[in-house]
Amino acid sequence: MRIKILSTILISIPLLAACDIGRELAKTAIDVVKNPQTETGKQVMGSYSSKLKNLEFTCVKEQFPSLPQEADQLYRYALYHDFKNRWLPKPGVLDRYLPYYRIAAANGHWQANLTLQEILLKSKDINLETRERRGEGIYWNEKLMKILPASAHYWWSLYIDVGYGPKHGPDDSFIYLRKAADLGNAKAQYEVGELLLKIKDEMVRPTVLKIVDKMRVCSLNQTYPDGMAARMMAADARNEENFQQSLVFSHQALKAGESSSGLTLSRAFYTENSKSKHKNWGIPTDLERSKRYRIIRDFLWKNAHLKPELNVHDLDEIVPLPPAKLPSWDGKIAIQRFVEGPAPAKPSDELVRKLAQQAGLDPKTGLPK
Template sequence: MPRQQAPTKNDGADSDKDALLAARLGWTTLRLIALLFALTGIASLIGCDAQAQRDTTNPATIDWQSLEFKCSHQAELLPKPDAQAEEWYRQANDLRQAGHKSGNQDYSEQSFALTLKAAERGHVKAMNNLVRAYIDGDGVEIDEAKGVEWAEKLIKRNVGLGYYHMGTFLQRGIGVQEDRNMALTYFRKGADLGNAQSQLVTGDNLRKAVAQSAPGERDRGFSIARAMFECALEQGSADAGYALARQYIGYEKKPREALMPYQAAARLGHDQSLFDLWTAFKEGDGVDKDKFRAACYERLWRDRSEGKAEKLLDIDRVCPLPPGQVRGD
């Protein structure tokens, strides 16, 4: 089954550059150092071969207190926009969708203009759309520097989306110098501020980093990663549900535990989760063979493949999981 590609190891971050960037974005240097100490210790494990990981994984190098995670949902933390900004934002979305459907560039440009007006009044979702517009060239010429600028404005408002964008820019070298270790710091901050994408990325990096650690440290890392995936799934991230299922199967060897997150991801329209449920019951992979459930998931998967359904909110009624196989090793 498809696996996410592990981030490659960076040669190291320049501490003076990190401090300057932190000050520019309004972080306290002390908090940045604490996060970097925790996450660059983890990052140093990623990309090494298994023997090297076993030789270098030292609990003393990992600041577990900084890595502890408490779930929060981004929607509950976002500032409420004023009525005028919200109206411009909604109009912009309608125009953007019309432009994408019709191919009419005028709609996209009008959408961008309204998005900019809403963003300038502090509408967080409009600010997020501006970041994407400048990076993708949607209704405006591509301008990576402007994309970074609006991500920074989100960060100054302490919005998780901003940290996710900046982490992505640092990871890929978009508008800034590539720095994958620093990117982990931004993803982690975004995760703490409730951003589901950041929770997914951070959890994925963490589980890969501790996979070859001693059992106690590995299990502790896995527990934090699971908490991040669960939190992102609660916010509607189908990819997080799939990641949690793969955590149970690929890392913890608990295939029955994977059924519930697979089901949750499938409910949100995740095709690979539907396919995996189909094959699991068809082949008896970690669960009892069940040709009727296999046929049910196959039908839903084919419906999705043919564009007959976006989400499958009634999946628990149509294809319920077998109660006796939902939990347990």
């Protein structure tokens, strides 16, 4: 495993056309790991610092285009009923709403595209073993490449992992993952960082740790942050007794839907346990902030079936970090209002036909004619 990881992470691909060059570097890395005492091994290890350039990372934020309003009507209608079916899925129900997801995705709605790909890859309510289903995920990711390339590269890495799409080399999944990270995808940035941590060589360990921190910080500061990246940075700051920084990172983790961080934040602002480790944080008691964090955490914990869409992107509007004052709040987060609210109006047949025709799709199935 160590050899395979090294053969991947030593490659920073500025362009996918550079894959052949990347594989040459990968082969060199494998040779060195296998034969460090050979002349080639000594020569390469002697210039190991130059190879570290391939690990360098510059933070880029993924840019999310605005969602088309008409397509959003189809997406919200489908998502609402999809959510209602996720707790105890009934066979066949999801198929009723796939055409709406498909037509919205084909009209540039990147959220619909991402949700659709999640469904096609993971839902037990859909037969994924047929060639048609496998090809469909690839079809939508090709559409996504045009509007959200960082996320599309992340999905290419997933598809290669599970064997969908055309044949690829053994390391191509990691190559796409690193490209996704370089383009700004939060999940990819966190996952590449985790791979880098598997490098144990003491000679490069300090450099690796700095790069991992850069990736995690970049990931947790994205428009749609990665919850695990923020959680890990919060834990590191806590271990270093930098409690104020841990508070900030925990807040970002909760924003991404990471429920355990809500409990941490609640206890940081108030806990009845006099022996709690949170007493050492030195955070002034704030009963209302503690209460709000706990309410949010409870909703996330009880509604984990709403992932991956489950998030608290409106967190700063509900419980901003001190010294900001708390605004009034009705006790619900945005996604909760959507889930518990009335069903969105069913899109008219005319709108469905119009959007399907624009994209060259069958309005009944949402699939290409």
